[in-house]
Each structure stands twice: as structure tokens, then as C-alpha cells.
Amino acid sequence: MTPFVWMFIKNYENLRKFIINNKSISSLIQLEYSAFSEATVPICTFVLSNFDENYAGTYLKLSEFTGGMDVQKEKVLQIINGDEILNDKNKFIMKKENFNSIPGNPISYWVNDSIIDIFKNSKKLGKIVAPKCGLKTGITEKYVRKWFEVDYNNIGFDIPNREMAKKSMLKWFPASNGGQYRKWYGNIEDVVFWYDDGYEIRNLFNPNGKLKSRPQNMQYYFKKGLTWSALTSKKLSLRLSPIGNIITGAGYGLFNNEFSLLTIMGFLNSKIATYFSSIFSETLNFEVGILNRMPILIKENSEINKLVSDNITISKENWDNYEFSFDFIKHPFMNFNSDLLKECYEMYASDFKLKFNELKKNEEQINVFFIQEYDLKNHIKKNVPNEDITLFKPNLTEDIKSFISYAVGCMFGRYSLDNEGLQFAGGEFNIDNYHKFIPDEDNIIPVLDSEYFEDDIVNRFVEFVKICFGEETLEENLDFIANALAKNKKPSREKIREYMLKNFFNDHKKTYKKCPIYWQFSSGKENGFNCLVYMHRYEPSLVARIRTDYLHKTQKAIEQAIANCDNIINHSSSNTEVTKATKEKSKLQKQLKETQEYDEALAHIANQNIKINLDDGVKVNYAKFQNIEVSKEGKKSKKINLLKKL
Structure with missing residues (x-):
């Protein structure tokens, strides 16, 4: 019995390769997250056997069954005794050689041959675009603020590069710093202290002479890109990181000069990307390596670009309705020509409903496109649940x-x-x-x-x-x-x-x-x-x-x-x-x-x-x-x- 993170995360990639190439997993059970109460982490239990090149192991996926070890035991016995529904849905047979076909060698035992073929016949996203980690200041409480805390006159907005930021003599600059589950646009609330091209942060040393901060990938600071949260409570979600933003350690960045970021954004916010990210990791840590390994079969598509651009516009308008946006201009009730607040609210709610439905329709059209491109109609449905539309709803x-x-x-x-x-x-x-x-x-x-x-x-x-x-x-x-x-x-x-x-x-x-x-x-x-x-x-x-x-x-x-x-x-x-x-x-x-x-x-x-x-x-x-x-x-x-x- 072990925590199951070794099956997925990058730190254990060499261990997985060793097991795949020198041993065989004869059986493995992935338990429900909190099933084994004695453990404080989700676990799996498995048996390794001596090397057999053609061995196909048996894998049971019980992560959907809550209720502790008694429930897990019951489900295992039902599968052993031939329960057809459980055997079809929760039991998998996987040849060990297939793990070598998936980038990073995750033990994603539920992947079938058609998915394996996609990995074999596609490029990795990391070969097309550049997912990057950003600035780690070393002392967050000193160098990162909410934008509304500081003097607004000392914040530099829309500055395209480091040189102009330095010449501006401004202190604070917007930061793409992760945040809650939200797609297309938003979560831009922080500013980072980058006065004089970040001189103070770039020269922040520990007493032992080692650099305390990590100002990495500085050539991408202030560039337009995509960002996502390293840790999230839900799925992968990409947002626009506008010109003038600095990517940070909590909000990674994705950049490219040739291939359209809009098409890439559509792909990464689709159910296809959600499916592939679950293959690479069942944890909620969407590190750069996960995006790097995404299989890309697509070319730039003007229809997708239009849908994504519309989604960004809708999401930004929604974000800007609230005071925590630095582009907030007035309360949305003030947008309607009525002397009754009740009518203003009703018109606001009605307008939101139209935007919500448009965004949902766009997301489902994007799903249809990528499902067809990847020929995964038997695996993934286009439908987007209402709770996955990440707009702030009227209340x-x-x-x-x-x-x-x-x-x-x-x-x-x-x-x-x-x-x-x-x-x-x-x-x-x-x-x-x-x-x-x-x-x-x-x-x-x-x-x-x-x-x-x-x-x-x-x-x-x-x-x-x-x-x-x-x-x-x-x-x-x-x-x-x-x-x-x-x-x-x-x-x-x-x-x-x-x-x-x-x-x-x-x-x-x-x-x-x-x-x-x-x-x-x-x-x-x-x-x-x-x-x-x-x-x-x-x-x-x-x-x-x-x-x-x-x-x-x-x-x-x-x-x-x-x-x-x-x-x-x-x-x-x-x-x-x-x-x-x-x-x-x-x-x-x-x-x-x-x-x-x-x-x-x-x-x-x-x-x-x-x-x-x-x-x-x-x-x-x-x-x-x-x-x-x-x-x-x-x-x-x-x-x-x-x-x-x-």
C-alpha cells in the first residue's frame, strides 16, 4: 500500500520507468480518496511480479465509491465474483508496454488502444508552444499585493516589455497569480513589486549567499499569453494573460509567436484536454509538465479562434462587473435606463442569461470540433454542465x-x-x-x-x-x-x-x-x-x-x-x-x-x-x-x- 501519487507525478517518473521495464504490475487497486482512514492521503494497493515482457496486469478503479474500506472490499469481491456492470466499468486489463507510449509514463491503466494511438501519432504541446513557470519572489508577503491595496498611480498597466517597465519608474505591475477555477478571463487581482526591473527581487539572497527568489523565464514577462492555476479544486482552466502581466509561480504561463494561442486555448479549455489531463495526473496539481505532454493533432482554426475570442469577451465583461477588477467602471445596475432598481436587476439578470447561454453554446461547439478531430465521440460527450460555466451568476x-x-x-x-x-x-x-x-x-x-x-x-x-x-x-x-x-x-x-x-x-x-x-x-x-x-x-x-x-x-x-x-x-x-x-x-x-x-x-x-x-x-x-x-x-x-x- 502506498500513496498513489507515484503513479502520476513527475518526481516519480524514473521509478515508473524502472517498474515498467524491469517488473510487472500483476494487479493494482486504486482506492477512493479517503477510503483508508488510517492514511492521510489517497492510496493504492498493488502487487509486483518478476519481469515478464508480455504481461498484462489487472487494475481496479474504485475512486468513485465512497464509504470506507468496507465498501472498497465489497466492490472488489463483486468484481471477482463476476459482476458484469463493475467488470465493464471498473476493471481494466493493460499491457505494460502501453505505459511507455504515454508521455511521462503515468500508470493510466484505463486508457485503451485508440488513445494510445493518439499519443503515438501526435506532437506534444510543448513542441508547439512554451508552457513556463514564472516569478517566485522569495518573500510573497513583501513583494505581492492585491492591486487595490497600493496607490493606483504606482501601478503600471499595459506595459509591453521589461525595458519600458523599467523606464516607467513605476513600482507595481499586474501578476497572473493562479486563483480559483475560471476559464477564459479573470483572476487578475495581484500586483508584484518589479521596480527598476525587479532589481530588489533579482538580488534577494539568503544569508548563505544562495538566491532566495526565482525570477525565471523573464523573457516572457509582460508578454501576452495564457495562464492557469497550478493548484485548483476542479479541472484545468486557461485564461488570457494580457500584455503587461507578469507570470508567477502560482499562475503558470503559456506563450507562442506562431501558432494561434486562441486555438490552443480552445483545446485546453475543452473536455478533450480535461480527459487527457486526467490521464497524466489524478491529482489537482496542473504543473507545466502536464501541458507539455498534451497530444496535439490540430492546426490553427479560424472558427475556433472566433469562438474563443467571444468567450474571452463575455468572461471579461462578467469579471469587470465587480469591484475587484481594475477595469470596473460602475455597478452594472447603472447600465440600464430605469428609475426602479427592481427593473434594473431584472434586466441585468436577463442580459446575463443571454451571455451565459452564448458562452455555453460556444464551449459545446468547441468540444464538438475537438471530439471530431480526435475521433473520441465514443469517449467524450460535448455537453458542458452549467456549473462548469465559470461566470459569476446574478444573485x-x-x-x-x-x-x-x-x-x-x-x-x-x-x-x-x-x-x-x-x-x-x-x-x-x-x-x-x-x-x-x-x-x-x-x-x-x-x-x-x-x-x-x-x-x-x-x-x-x-x-x-x-x-x-x-x-x-x-x-x-x-x-x-x-x-x-x-x-x-x-x-x-x-x-x-x-x-x-x-x-x-x-x-x-x-x-x-x-x-x-x-x-x-x-x-x-x-x-x-x-x-x-x-x-x-x-x-x-x-x-x-x-x-x-x-x-x-x-x-x-x-x-x-x-x-x-x-x-x-x-x-x-x-x-x-x-x-x-x-x-x-x-x-x-x-x-x-x-x-x-x-x-x-x-x-x-x-x-x-x-x-x-x-x-x-x-x-x-x-x-x-x-x-x-x-x-x-x-x-x-x-x-x-x-x-x-x-
Whole structure:
């Protein structure tokens, strides 16, 4: 019994050759991934016999049968006892010489003679194009950022080569860095520090004098190509790596000057390539060697190129609908000519359905072409399951949340109703650049459970909706938004306030991959005080202004609310009113105490006038406001977080 990775991965290729050429596998059982609970990895069990040149071994594939070793034992016995269905589907006889016909010699025992002939009569993909590993920086946390963390003005986009990148004197450049299962376009969220042609990374040495980084295949940096994720939870999926991107160690690259990358992309995103990749490896690690060994029987095809080009366009439009794309221009609801958000959502969903069906049809046409070219109609069907169409699908609740996020971006001036695209993400902020909807002037937006400030986040949001869609439909639009957020019977503004207070930051943190750009200063779980600020507009005096202009005013408002509760408790003849006021007073007292402790921590930081450097990224800068030690005479010191935890 062994882990079954030796059957497939490159590290064991010499072992496989030795077994194939000097021994015979008389029988092998590939067990279900987690069948043998004592092991922490998927395993196989096999018997080797002395060398027999013409020996054909017996192989059982049980990977689809979940349920532990009892189930595996039952299936083996059923096969031995002649179960026709299992014998036809899960039992294979394979001559050892056939393993030598498959590049890399994987023990892919289920491959039949027609597939073996394809390998014998085809070229390897690696002879036509150049699959390459990319940049490994050596210190990821120092040299790789999400693009939205850093000063946007320091990012170089669409730069065609290393020479021009160096002359630009810019610091950060887009990186094709792997990511989730997605085809055609997307997963471009990272930037890598390549200032001065990567001088710092290219000269990063360990204390022993050995180069710590691996700036490999630099001649392909910034070139247009294809990229895929080294590790994925699903199948092989190729995406466009546009001009200006640097390939990395987690997102490999594929390049070529002659053969069309579009035709290659169509092939590698087809079910044919998925089938061949399963022959080379049953692990989820799609290393360069797997693509290098792909059998190529095709020539460049204009029809396939058109389908692939259309798929890239559809996928890019879908990716750019979301803020994590640096080509995001405005929320998709704003693309439709209606003053009702409900109608905007319905038109958005309808438009998506057309695009989805077009992409699915295109993918199935691509499958048909390659199935015919490889004569594999008996092995592979053209159909593409809906879950394999890698577009972000409409979801009312999530899309309303993203609309709220866009509104918050406009409140801070990141986006503007006057101009499409990113308006401000670093540099010198000028509020005079905005006209239709004016951003918050001091970069501090209160997020409280009561309306203590005219410019609190709910009032600003209501104003935003009114400006975008008109006053006549305001209440209907607010109801639509609120009902998408919560199904209770509370008033719409109350539902929206509750979402802003309790859930907005967590959703923002998730969207921005734990690198939030809107920071929530929070006094704690009692929600005595909360406010949002925009990281890219941060100034050293900000914390002091939060304290004096907002926290202290909130404390006074809470004290007044407590006094109002006391008035009701002392003078009301209604038991219901008294009970309600008593409960409210208890909550307010807890909030006041919480804000008083928070005030001490804020004062400590306010006096320091802390500076932040956007190049350091969110996590480094965020930590400057966390675990603030507050001590009182005669009491044990206490650590307080000024910001909500990441």
C-alpha cells in the first residue's frame, strides 16, 4: 500500500520507468480518496511480479465509491465474483508496454488502444508552444499585493516589455497569480513589486549567499499569453494573460509567436484536454509538465479562434462587473435606463442569461470540433454542465450588497457618478472633482445604531439612491434593497442600518480578500461607536478627528438618550413604556462604558499622528491600530483594537 501519487507525478517518473521495464504490475487497486482512514492521503494497493515482457496486469478503479474500506472490499469481491456492470466499468486489463507510449509514463491503466494511438501519432504541446513557470519572489508577503491595496498611480498597466517597465519608474505591475477555477478571463487581482526591473527581487539572497527568489523565464514577462492555476479544486482552466502581466509561480504561463494561442486555448479549455489531463495526473496539481505532454493533432482554426475570442469577451465583461477588477467602471445596475432598481436587476439578470447561454453554446461547439478531430465521440460527450460555466451568476442579495459597496465607494470618492472607472485611489484628493454626488469631506462616515449624525451612512446611502434613481421612486427602491437584505418586517431604513452596522464590513472584507480598503473603527461588540474611513484618503490627523468630532459627540448623544430613558422610567404611567425604556437604558449604559474605554485607546493613537504607507499593504498598516495597550492605575492593562478584526 502506498500513496498513489507515484503513479502520476513527475518526481516519480524514473521509478515508473524502472517498474515498467524491469517488473510487472500483476494487479493494482486504486482506492477512493479517503477510503483508508488510517492514511492521510489517497492510496493504492498493488502487487509486483518478476519481469515478464508480455504481461498484462489487472487494475481496479474504485475512486468513485465512497464509504470506507468496507465498501472498497465489497466492490472488489463483486468484481471477482463476476459482476458484469463493475467488470465493464471498473476493471481494466493493460499491457505494460502501453505505459511507455504515454508521455511521462503515468500508470493510466484505463486508457485503451485508440488513445494510445493518439499519443503515438501526435506532437506534444510543448513542441508547439512554451508552457513556463514564472516569478517566485522569495518573500510573497513583501513583494505581492492585491492591486487595490497600493496607490493606483504606482501601478503600471499595459506595459509591453521589461525595458519600458523599467523606464516607467513605476513600482507595481499586474501578476497572473493562479486563483480559483475560471476559464477564459479573470483572476487578475495581484500586483508584484518589479521596480527598476525587479532589481530588489533579482538580488534577494539568503544569508548563505544562495538566491532566495526565482525570477525565471523573464523573457516572457509582460508578454501576452495564457495562464492557469497550478493548484485548483476542479479541472484545468486557461485564461488570457494580457500584455503587461507578469507570470508567477502560482499562475503558470503559456506563450507562442506562431501558432494561434486562441486555438490552443480552445483545446485546453475543452473536455478533450480535461480527459487527457486526467490521464497524466489524478491529482489537482496542473504543473507545466502536464501541458507539455498534451497530444496535439490540430492546426490553427479560424472558427475556433472566433469562438474563443467571444468567450474571452463575455468572461471579461462578467469579471469587470465587480469591484475587484481594475477595469470596473460602475455597478452594472447603472447600465440600464430605469428609475426602479427592481427593473434594473431584472434586466441585468436577463442580459446575463443571454451571455451565459452564448458562452455555453460556444464551449459545446468547441468540444464538438475537438471530439471530431480526435475521433473520441465514443469517449467524450460535448455537453458542458452549467456549473462548469465559470461566470459569476446574478444573485439578488449579493448584487444588492455589491450595489451598496459601490455607493460607499462613491461616498468616499473612490468612484464618481460624474466619471466612469476608478476616480481616486491614492495621491492628492480633490473634492472639487465631484458634482452629482459629493463625497464625504472629512473621510469619516459614522455607522451607528441610531441617527446621531446627519451625514451618517444610512442618510448618505438614501441620498445616493435618490440622486441615482430619483425621488419619486425612492421609497420603492429602498424597500427593494431592504427586502433583499432581510426578510423581517422592520422598516426599510432600519433594515439597511442593521446591515451597515453588522454585516457591511464583513462582506467588504470578503470581497476584498481580507485586504479591506474601507476600515471600520469600532468600539466593540456593544456597537457604541463605529465609523468607516477610506484607507487611500488616510491622514495622520484622522484618528484625532474621529475622537473629537465623532466619538465625543456620540458619547454626548448616548448620555442624552440615557437621560430620556430616565425621564420615561420616572414619569411614564405605561408599564410597556417603562419596560422598553429600562431595556434601552441598559444597552446605552453598556455602550457608554465601551466608548469610554475606546476613547482612551483612541487618544493614545491620536497623539502619535501615525503615518501609513500604501506600499506596505493593508495588513501591515492595519496592525498599527490594533492591540493598543490601555492601562489604569491599580488595574491590569488591557489591549483594545481600534479596528474590526480582519
